[in-house]
Amino acid sequence: MQPNLTHLRQLEAESIHIIREVAASFERPVMLYSIGKDSSVLLHLARKAFYPAPPPFPLIHVDTTWKFREMIEFRDRMAAEYGFDLIVHINQDGVERGIGPFTHGSSLHTDVMKTESLKQALNKYKFDAAFGGARRDEEKARAKERVFSFRTETHRWDPKNQRPELWDIYNARINKGESIRAFPISNWTELDIWQYIYLEQIPIVPLYYSAKRPVVERDGMLIMVDDDRMPLNPGEKPEMKSVRFRTLGCYPLTGAVESEAATLPDIIQEMLLTRSSERQGRMIDHDQAGSMEKKKQEGYF
Amino acid sequence: MAHKSDLIADDILGYLKAQEEKSLLLFITCGSVDDGKSTLIGRLLWDSKLIFEDQLAALESDSRKVGTQGGEIDFALLLDGLQAEREQGITIDVAYRFFSTDKRKFIVADTPGHEQYTRNMATGASTADVAVILIDARKGILTQTRRHSFITSLLGIKHIVLAVNKMDLIDYDQSKFDEIVAAYQEFAAQLNYSSITAIPLSALRGDNMIEASANTPWYSGPTLLAHLETVQVEQDAINKPFRLPVQWVNRPNLDFRGFSGTVSSGRVKPGDEIVVTASGQTSKVKDIVTFDGNLDEAIAGQAITLTLEDEIDISRGDVLAPVDAKPDFADQFEARIIWMHEDHLLPGRPYIIKMGGQVTNAQISDLKYKVNVNTLEHVAGKTLELNEVGIANISTDKALAFDPYDDNRHSGRFIIIDRFTNATVGAGMVNHSLRRATNIKWQEMDINKGARAYQKGQKSVVLWFTGLSGAGKSTVANLVEKKLHALGKHTYTLDGDNVRHGLNKDLGFTDADRVENIRRVGETAKLFVDAGVITLVSFISPFRSERQLARSLVEKDEFIEVFIDTPLEVCEQRDVKGLYKKARAGEIANFTGISSPYERPENAEIVVNTTDQSAEEAAEQIVAKLEEFGVLGAWYPDI
Numbered sequence: 001m002q003p004n005l006t007h008l009r010q011l012e013a014e015s016i017h018i019i020r021e022v023a024a025s026f027e028r029p030v031m032l033y034s035i036g037k038d039s040s041v042l043l044h045l046a047r048k049a050f051y052p053a054p055p056p057f058p059l060i061h062v063d064t065t066w067k068f069r070e071m072i073e074f075r076d077r078m079a080a081e082y083g084f085d086l087i088v089h090i091n092q093d094g095v096e097r098g099i100g101p102f103t104h105g106s107s108l109h110t111d112v113m114k115t116e117s118l119k120q121a122l123n124k125y126k127f128d129a130a131f132g133g134a135r136r137d138e139e140k141a142r143a144k145e146r147v148f149s150f151r152t153e154t155h156r157w158d159p160k161n162q163r164p165e166l167w168d169i170y171n172a173r174i175n176k177g178e179s180i181r182a183f184p185i186s187n188w189t190e191l192d193i194w195q196y197i198y199l200e201q202i203p204i205v206p207l208y209y210s211a212k213r214p215v216v217e218r219d220g221m222l223i224m225v226d227d228d229r230m231p232l233n234p235g236e237k238p239e240m241k242s243v244r245f246r247t248l249g250c251y252p253l254t255g256a257v258e259s260e261a262a263t264l265p266d267i268i269q270e271m272l273l274t275r276s277s278e279r280q281g282r283m284i285d286h287d288q289a290g291s292m293e294k295k296k297q298e299g300y301f
Numbered sequence: 302m303a304h305k306s307d308l309i310a311d312d313i314l315g316y317l318k319a320q321e322e323k324s325l326l327l328f329i330t331c332g333s334v335d336d337g338k339s340t341l342i343g344r345l346l347w348d349s350k351l352i353f354e355d356q357l358a359a360l361e362s363d364s365r366k367v368g369t370q371g372g373e374i375d376f377a378l379l380l381d382g383l384q385a386e387r388e389q390g391i392t393i394d395v396a397y398r399f400f401s402t403d404k405r406k407f408i409v410a411d412t413p414g415h416e417q418y419t420r421n422m423a424t425g426a427s428t429a430d431v432a433v434i435l436i437d438a439r440k441g442i443l444t445q446t447r448r449h450s451f452i453t454s455l456l457g458i459k460h461i462v463l464a465v466n467k468m469d470l471i472d473y474d475q476s477k478f479d480e481i482v483a484a485y486q487e488f489a490a491q492l493n494y495s496s497i498t499a500i501p502l503s504a505l506r507g508d509n510m511i512e513a514s515a516n517t518p519w520y521s522g523p524t525l526l527a528h529l530e531t532v533q534v535e536q537d538a539i540n541k542p543f544r545l546p547v548q549w550v551n552r553p554n555l556d557f558r559g560f561s562g563t564v565s566s567g568r569v570k571p572g573d574e575i576v577v578t579a580s581g582q583t584s585k586v587k588d589i590v591t592f593d594g595n596l597d598e599a600i601a602g603q604a605i606t607l608t609l610e611d612e613i614d615i616s617r618g619d620v621l622a623p624v625d626a627k628p629d630f631a632d633q634f635e636a637r638i639i640w641m642h643e644d645h646l647l648p649g650r651p652y653i654i655k656m657g658g659q660v661t662n663a664q665i666s667d668l669k670y671k672v673n674v675n676t677l678e679h680v681a682g683k684t685l686e687l688n689e690v691g692i693a694n695i696s697t698d699k700a701l702a703f704d705p706y707d708d709n710r711h712s713g714r715f716i717i718i719d720r721f722t723n724a725t726v727g728a729g730m731v732n733h734s735l736r737r738a739t740n741i742k743w744q745e746m747d748i749n750k751g752a753r754a755y756q757k758g759q760k761s762v763v764l765w766f767t768g769l770s771g772a773g774k775s776t777v778a779n780l781v782e783k784k785l786h787a788l789g790k791h792t793y794t795l796d797g798d799n800v801r802h803g804l805n806k807d808l809g810f811t812d813a814d815r816v817e818n819i820r821r822v823g824e825t826a827k828l829f830v831d832a833g834v835i836t837l838v839s840f841i842s843p844f845r846s847e848r849q850l851a852r853s854l855v856e857k858d859e860f861i862e863v864f865i866d867t868p869l870e871v872c873e874q875r876d877v878k879g880l881y882k883k884a885r886a887g888e889i890a891n892f893t894g895i896s897s898p899y900e901r902p903e904n905a906e907i908v909v910n911t912t913d914q915s916a917e918e919a920a921e922q923i924v925a926k927l928e929e930f931g932v933l934g935a936w937y938p939d940i
Contacts, residue, residue: 004535007325007406016604017563020548051592053553143396163725166427173723189399269313
């Protein structure tokens with residue numbers, strides 16, 4: 001008897017199905033490329049979906065100007081290697097106003113440089129569908145997110161008024177100006193992502209692997225001093241520690257964990273033996289209870 | 302138990318290797334919070350160690366604040382996602398949860414159990430292979446048990462776990478358990494399940510959840526988790542005939558033409574002979590192309606790209622199948638429908654049906670009966686409201702390829718979309734086709750519409766006269782027909798009042814009947830157009846959607862809307878039939894212009910003003926326009 005598909009192969013096939021549906025149903029799809037591990041998996045799946053053709057849509061990176069330098073290097077290297085069409089969008093208005101996480105706090109910075117910037121980019125290029133790498137297991141508010149998530153003309157998400165989604169049939173009808181966010185890896189867990197990266201040998205940003213890096217401890221989080229824009233408090237001195245990141249974003253807002261895990265199996269092993277969920281390293285969730293749900297309603301991914 | 306494996310610490314590579322062999326199971330839990338559903342799922346997550354320390358800290362503090370377990374950990378709190386729902390203390394959508402053991406990864410669709418959330422349960426059940434139906438051992442089989450069972454069987458779930466929970470509260474009494482199971486089996490005999498596995502449980506205490514309980518020595522079956530780890534569901538799709546709904550035509554260059562899609566059932570190999578269901582064209586599979594290399598065989602569930610030996614025309618929406626096991630291909634079928642929207646279903650109204658990649662306009666032409674989801678009784682009804690289930694005949698503009706859903710759960714399923722709001726308003730599963738279009742091809746006549754019209758020296762069109770009662774539609778239409786006749790053109794007039802005396806005499810004036818009235822007149826006009834005749838239709842047709850329906854039945858350039866734009870005051874003043882007087886006196890309900898709106902056409906091809914010009918002048922204006930549109934001239938069609 002033919003062996004059945006393993007869980008990773010089933011997840012992979014489901015994601016490819018979704019990616020093809022979006023490409024076939026919308027006029028101007030785009031893939032949001034955040035450079036993180038989930039984005040790396042998403043890109044890999046998109047390449048599989050259309051092989052031997054390249055993915056029939058561009059990738060867009062919403063650059064807050066505060067990403068880790070290694071992320072930007074990785075992004076540009078991948079774009080060159082795979083030859084994908086990469087759009088980099090920066091909220092120039094935010095840059096002119098000098099918005100940054102140190103001066104304006106995480107909440108305003110994320111609002112202006114990420115959420116607002118994303119909306120700007122979607123409006124500018126008139127994208128009617130945007131792929132994101134969100135997973136339902138990341139956070140409670142996301143457990144009920146649809147695969148095709150409808151957004152109004154102002155990019156708002158209405159959790160009370162979502163379209164029912166049955167089987168693998170997605171309602172792709174929208175009016176002009178409206179759009180959808182599509183989440184092809186909704187049903188993957190963090191462990192699935194890591195196992196798949198390992199199985200398929202997908203390149204990821206080296207920051208996920210442990211190395212000696214300069215960090216300071218703030219509010220219980222280890223923040224890496226990635227460039228000289230980071231103001232040090234009196235008495236603060238960067239220390240070289242063996243750290244790695246479980247999630248990547250703006251370096252001032254992303255906590256490192258002390259770790260010796262320098263290979264993929266080490267990372268997976270560490271993940272299974274330690275017990276704290278990956279979003280804990282993101283400051284955005286700590287601001288207030290239900291904050292993710294609020295951010296999502298406003299248009300954050 | 303999950304991830305307990307010492308392999309993680311000692312031999313992570315060995316562990317990863319083992320993990321690659323895991324399968325996936327989707328299941329739905331049916332029951333209410335009172336049955337301990339959230340506790341059951343919470344415990345499965347807990348025991349598979351997918352609750353992290355930070356979530357645990359939040360859970361402990363939440364349990365103290367709003368928990369229902371007297372300060373002890375309330376597993377149910379793990380599951381309620383959205384803030385508003387947490388405050389109401391109830392889950393109101395479909396939430397997906399994930400956990401895994403060493404053998405399987407699980408996706409749990411967690412949906413509320415109340416009747417007003419039938420649509421949510423149907424949504425969750427649509428992708429599930431197994432349903433866990435919770436029963437409170439103290440209460441036995443309730444109305445909701447029957448409802449949950451009916452919905453899961455409606456969506457084609459074949460494997461049921463009857464989770465008889467709260468056994469601790471009836472002292473693990475075997476006879477009570479046996480009674481419940483026997484009663485359930487008797488009820489479920491009508492539901493077409495392949496397996497029912499009954500397990501005595503206490504989710505709260507952990508009895509028979511993960512490990513066999515010492516409290517039920519009389520029970521020798523599997524624990525809940527052991528059963529979920531081993532129940533076989535994958536072969537269900539693989540053993541059906543091969544189906545590949547084409548999602549995407551992959552054409553990177555002139556040398557490669559591939560057809561991409563997910564194998565929905567069966568298996569396929571290079572060399573297999575396949576047929577395109579809609580066109581009947583056949584070819585052989587050349588290669589099964591994937592990013593990871595060409596495959597020797599693909600099975601249900603795999604996302605692939607096929608290349609074929611011959612260049613045949615295939616596009617998105619086509620279904621590839623074996624030559625000797627084709628799906629049905631029909632534009633009329635009977636289906637069971639679950640209505641999912643506050644706006645109720647209107648038979649005859651055009652909706653969009655999306656079945657895989659196949660999209661078409663469709664009408665629910667005849668609602669045969671509704672099914673009471675609590676008692677399974679058949680009830681007569683004209684419409685379906687939110688959360689109601691019914692059996693209906695559906696007719697589509699284009700024929701669709703499908704299998705009856707009960708034969709193949711991966712085919713014959715569709716969603717219903719509102720054409721105007723784009724909302725997903727319903728979901729359906731095909732029972733059977735009504736016309737065996739599989740064997741009947743549309744008969745292409747040698748003498749076609751173009752040939753007939755050419756012989757008459759005209760282009761056949763519909764002239765659709767719309768306007769208020771008394772606007773002068775029939776008068777103007779009559780004059781236009783006389784002029785066309787004098788020019789040697791072949792015409793026919795369908796008059797609203799006249800048609801009601803014959804073809805449509807069974808119809809009244811309800812919303813549903815008005816839609817059907819328009820549909821029949823539109824279809825009749827279409828036949829006349831096919832016969833090559835210039836067809837004049839004189840109909841108040843006050844609603845834009847009605848006129849749009851009529852327009853959609855014929856080709857784009859065959860519909861000419863003539864708006865007789867006579868102001869209400871003028872019509873009322875004329876009142877040729879004395880109807881306005883009656884309407885004002887309240888003797889006629891829903892009278893257009895008085896007690897029912899008239900939606901003015903926005904893009905009528907011809908607008909006629911009868912206040913400034915006579916009927917004769919109006920008729921001349923229309924004939925001149927027809928000349929301009931090329932309806933009257935020598936027309937050289939593609940014969």
